[in-house]
Each structure stands twice: as structure tokens, then as C-alpha cells.
Amino acid sequence: MGIHEENRRLEELDRRYIWHPFTQMKEWVEETPVIISEGRDCFLKDIYGRWYLDGVSSLWVNIFGHRKKEIDDAIKEQLDKVSHSTLLGLSNVPAIQLAEKLVQIIQKALPLTPPLGKGAGNPSSLTKVFYSDNGSTAVEVGLKMAFQYWKQKGVNGRHAFVSLKNGYHGDTIGAISVGGIDIFHQAFGPLLFNSYKAPSPYCYRCELGKTSPECSLACLGELDKILYAHSGEIAGLIIEPLIQAAGGMITSPPGYLRGVRELCSKYDILMIADEVATGFGRTGKMFACAHEQVQPDIMCLSKGITGGYMPLAVTVATDDVYNVFLGEFKDLKTFFHGHSYTGNPLACAAALACLDLFDKEKVLEGLQSKIGMLDEWLRELLTLPHVGDVRHAGFMAGVELVRDKATKEPYAWEEKVGWKVAYHARDNGVFIRPLGNVIVIMPPLSISGENLKRLCEVIRSAIMSVSS
Numbered sequence: 001m002g003i004h005e006e007n008r009r010l011e012e013l014d015r016r017y018i019w020h021p022f023t024q025m026k027e028w029v030e031e032t033p034v035i036i037s038e039g040r041d042c043f044l045k046d047i048y049g050r051w052y053l054d055g056v057s058s059l060w061v062n063i064f065g066h067r068k069k070e071i072d073d074a075i076k077e078q079l080d081k082v083s084h085s086t087l088l089g090l091s092n093v094p095a096i097q098l099a100e101k102l103v104q105i106i107q108k109a110l111p112l113t114p115p116l117g118k119g120a121g122n123p124s125s126l127t128k129v130f131y132s133d134n135g136s137t138a139v140e141v142g143l144k145m146a147f148q149y150w151k152q153k154g155v156n157g158r159h160a161f162v163s164l165k166n167g168y169h170g171d172t173i174g175a176i177s178v179g180g181i182d183i184f185h186q187a188f189g190p191l192l193f194n195s196y197k198a199p200s201p202y203c204y205r206c207e208l209g210k211t212s213p214e215c216s217l218a219c220l221g222e223l224d225k226i227l228y229a230h231s232g233e234i235a236g237l238i239i240e241p242l243i244q245a246a247g248g249m250i251t252s253p254p255g256y257l258r259g260v261r262e263l264c265s266k267y268d269i270l271m272i273a274d275e276v277a278t279g280f281g282r283t284g285k286m287f288a289c290a291h292e293q294v295q296p297d298i299m300c301l302s303k304g305i306t307g308g309y310m311p312l313a314v315t316v317a318t319d320d321v322y323n324v325f326l327g328e329f330k331d332l333k334t335f336f337h338g339h340s341y342t343g344n345p346l347a348c349a350a351a352l353a354c355l356d357l358f359d360k361e362k363v364l365e366g367l368q369s370k371i372g373m374l375d376e377w378l379r380e381l382l383t384l385p386h387v388g389d390v391r392h393a394g395f396m397a398g399v400e401l402v403r404d405k406a407t408k409e410p411y412a413w414e415e416k417v418g419w420k421v422a423y424h425a426r427d428n429g430v431f432i433r434p435l436g437n438v439i440v441i442m443p444p445l446s447i448s449g450e451n452l453k454r455l456c457e458v459i460r461s462a463i464m465s466v467s468s
């Protein structure tokens with residue numbers, strides 16, 4: 001079979017057998033799928049040999065580009081030892097080494113702040129690492145830990161959670177129960193547990209009709225009201241620190257995150273920071289919580305942890321949380337949760353190599369000038385007639401397109417404006433994936449200044465041609 005016939009066959013088999021995530025398959029099977037066969041640095045190559053700049057880090061996971069030698073080597077080395085053994089009843093070397101390394105990194109990035117009142121957040125530190133496989137499971141683990149924590153403390157009735165409108169924490173039932181994106185989550189309503197939804201700190205479309213900073217963070221006042229009314233029922237609050245990613249790259253105003261931590265402490269509620277998207281340098285610091293010196297009680301990490309190589313996640317808990325699970329065997333205080341591939345040695349080896357590279361290549365230091373470039377470019381974009389808002393936290397950026405800039409009237413969902421921009425960019429060698437009308441820019445942290453410039457230029461011309 002010739003190479004072209006083989007490619008056509010792959011396309012046909014994809015249409016016949018693969019059900020793609022978050023994809024209307026009726027449309028998908030009418031198109032020719034782009035099938036990736038290779039990657040190098042910040043680029044992906046399809047089966048026809050066309051290269052694409054990976055503008056969304058292969059769904060926000062990639063840090064050092066594809067085929068990073070040190071990570072490749074670490075996985076190969078681990079392959080010669082053991083690929084998988086379980087953490088249920090056994091331990092393994094890379095999982096232990098990674099847990100130590102993670103705790104060290106977290107302690108360096110998030111030093112203990114002085115007690116913020118007599119809340120559940122003080123005075124312990126994040127030292128206990130619970131492994132799972134992806135962002136959604138890291139969140140499920142966090143929610144279950146928080147729920148069981150109160151039960152075992154003998155506090156009854158703490159069954160509910162607080163989360164934010166426009167929040168996204170994954171696609172499993174617990175994660176969508178605390179999710180706040182109607183288009184994704186509403187269909188599953190009857191399956192979900194109770195979660196009180198606080199306003200999103202979405203200043204461009206403030207649901208309280210206020211303007212920042214004159215509002216003095218009025219959305220925190222609304223959160224305070226919810227906690228005041230329901231604190232006796234609430235096990236925990238979950239938040240994407242600094243930026244609500246899948247909700248449309250919604251950045252919170254300065255002081256908001258710190259304010260949320262203070263309210264959790266005031267009402268004695270566990271704070272769960274979902275750093276699945278923001279962790280590992282994405283916002284310019286190792287963790288988003290570091291921007292406002294916040295230490296959560298439970299922290300969920302995944303995506304960048306292996307540099308974008310393998311599925312791995314951790315839920316890190318404070319000693320205070322962990323200690324409540326200690327008891328006699330007969331007490332049934334065990335945390336009854338675990339997955340087959342928990343603490344997978346290959347994934348942990350990849351993560352160890354990735355974290356070493358952060359130091360070796362001084363990733364965070366090198367990132368700052370590129371964040372500056374991105375910031376400057378985003379500001380220029382604001383002059384375009386259909387760019388309503390631009391937002392970024394470090395290297396996570398969103399450009400919100402609007403039909404009418406003066407009234408902020410959005411494009412209708414079904415117009416697929418974001419997708420049209422993405423297709424245009426793809427025809428010009430850049431792969432991006434929008435969130436509705438928001439164009440997402442989230443390249444690997446290692447992208448060169450030159451490639452970043454190219455990414456921005458292609459996106460700018462795609463926006464101009466689609467929305468003119």
C-alpha cells in the first residue's frame with residue numbers, strides 16, 4: 001500500500017472507530033481529520049508531513065516541547081526497570097522520589113503564611129501526596145477527602161461544596177457537580193450533588209453590574225453571604241486560582257484569591273485549589289496560589305506535571321487533613337479511593353525529569369520576558385474592532401471576540417467564530433483550540449521568542465480575516 005493510500009485508510013479508520021472528546025461527531029466525520037504522527041520542540045507533524053505550531057501545548061500540558069531528550073531518557077531508563085506496579089499495598093521508587101520533590105517545590109513556592117484566623121487552613125502545611133491519573137480524578141479525590149474529613153472529625157451535615165460560576169474542574173460526576181459552565185454541565189443536572197455557586201470574578205461581564213477596581217471586590221461580598229448562610233453545610237470550596245481557564249480564561253482581580261482564602265478560614269471551610277491548569281509555571285510562578293501567598297488545604301495538580309508526556313495527577317493535602325484519616329483498622333477511617341495506575345513509575349519518572357528541568361533550564365526566569373511579549377501583543381490586539389477583551393495570567397491567555405464592541409454583544413455560539421479563527425490558523429500552520437468565542441493562547445513554556453511572535457501573528461491575521 002502506498003503512503004497516500006495508507007493515510008487515507010487511517011482517516012477512514014479514525015472516522016469509523018474513534019469517538020472524539022468534546023466533538024460533534026456528525027461534523028467530524030464529514031471533515032478530513034488532522035492525524036499527528038510526530039512531534040519536535042513546539043511543533044507537531046501530520047501524516048502528510050505538514051508541521052503545526054502547538055499553540056495550546058497539546059491541551060495545556062506540554063512544557064518543554066515534544067521529544068525533550070531528558071524526559072525521553074528518563075522514561076526509557078525507567079522502562080528497563082519496571083513500567084508499572086501498584087501503590088495499593090506496595091510502593092515504588094519514582095513515586096517516592098517524586099512525592100518528596102513535589103513537597104519540597106510546594107513548600108518553596110507556598111511558604112506558610114501567618115494564621116488567618118482560626119480556620120481549617122492553619123497551621124499545617126501541604127505534605128501528603130495522593131496519586132491519581134488526570135485532572136478530574138485529582139479533583140474527585142480532593143472533594144472526597146474534604147467530605148470525609150468533616151465526617152471523621154465528628155462534624156455532621158457538611159455535605160455541600162462551594163464553587164464558582166464559569167468554573168471548570170473536569171468531566172467526572174464530582175468534578176461537574178462543582179463545575180459552572182452551563183453548556184458543558186447542564187445536561188447532567190439530575191446526576192449532580194449540591195454545590196453553591198458564587199459569582200465568577202469576570203470583570204469584563206460582571207454579573208453584579210460593577211466595575212473593577214471601584215467595586216472593591218464586591219463578588220467576594222457575595223461569596224461571604226453564601227458562606228455565612230450555609231457554612232454549617234459546607235465541606236469545602238473549590239477554585240481555579242487566579243484564572244478560570246476553560247470558562248474563558250477569566251482572570252480574577254488582584255486580591256480576590258487572597259480574599260477567598262480569608263473567607264475559607266473565617267468560616268472554617270477547606271479550601272481546595274484546583275491548580276490542574278495553572279500549576280507548573282503556567283502563570284509565571286510555579287503555582288498560581290503563590291501570586292497572592294495563599295496556601296490551600298488541598299491542592300490538585302496534573303497536566304504539566306510530566307511535561308505533557310503521560311497521564312499523572314496528585315492531590316496534595318495538609319497534615320491537618322491527613323491526620324484526621326488516621327485511626328485503628330477497625331475504625332474505617334481509611335481513605336477508600338485508588339486507581340489501577342496510581343503512582344505509575346513511568347509517569348513519575350517523566351515528572352521527576354520535568355521538575356529537574358525547571359531548575360536546570362531556569363524555566364520561570366526565562367519565561368518572564370516572553371510573558372512581557374505576550375502582554376504587549378495582547379494589548380495591541382485590543383485595537384481590533386471585534387476584540388472585546390484580552391486577558392492573561394502569565395502564559396495562559398484568552399482573546400474574547402464580540403460582535404459589537406460597544407455593547408459587548410457576543411457572537412452566537414452556533415456561529416462558531418472561535419472555530420473559524422482556529423481553522424484559519426491551522427491552514428497557516430498553527431494549531432489552537434478555542435473556548436467558544438475566546439481564542440486561547442497557551443504554547444509550551446519553552447517556546448522561543450521567534451515562534452511566539454509567529455504564533456501571535458498567525459492568530460492576529462486569523463482574527464482579522466474571520467471577524468472583519
Ligand SMILES: Cc1ncc(COP(=O)(O)O)c(C=O)c1O
Pocket residue numbers: 134135136137139168169170171240245246274275276277278302303
Ligand atoms: C482547572 C482544571 N481542572 C481539572 C481539569 C480536568 O483535567 P483532565 O482533563 O486531565 O481530567 C482541567 C482540564 O482542563 C482544568 O482546566
